[in-house]
Amino acid sequence: MARRENLSQPRDLPLSIPIEADDYLMLLASLGKLGSSRTEVAKQILVRELHRLEQAGYHEKRLPKRPENG
Numbered sequence: 001m002a003r004r005e006n007l008s009q010p011r012d013l014p015l016s017i018p019i020e021a022d023d024y025l026m027l028l029a030s031l032g033k034l035g036s037s038r039t040e041v042a043k044q045i046l047v048r049e050l051h052r053l054e055q056a057g058y059h060e061k062r063l064p065k066r067p068e069n070g
Contacts, residue, residue, distance in 0.1 A: 026038045029041050
């Protein structure tokens with residue numbers, strides 16, 4: 001049986017977010033909420049939301065297809 005990959009191993013995730021969201025991450029970091037840098041705050045939020053999606057079984061739900069034009 002193949003050994004599972006170490007799930008706690010970090011991976012880079014380059015990403016762009018709206019300016020307003022970045023400003024809010026900086027505010028939370030300056031207040032010491034969730035971490036001391038905007039990257040730490042963003043990481044906490046992203047991981048928390050991914051866990052919520054997994055717990056809710058989001059990956060098991062079928063999303064409706066977009067209607068075709070024409």
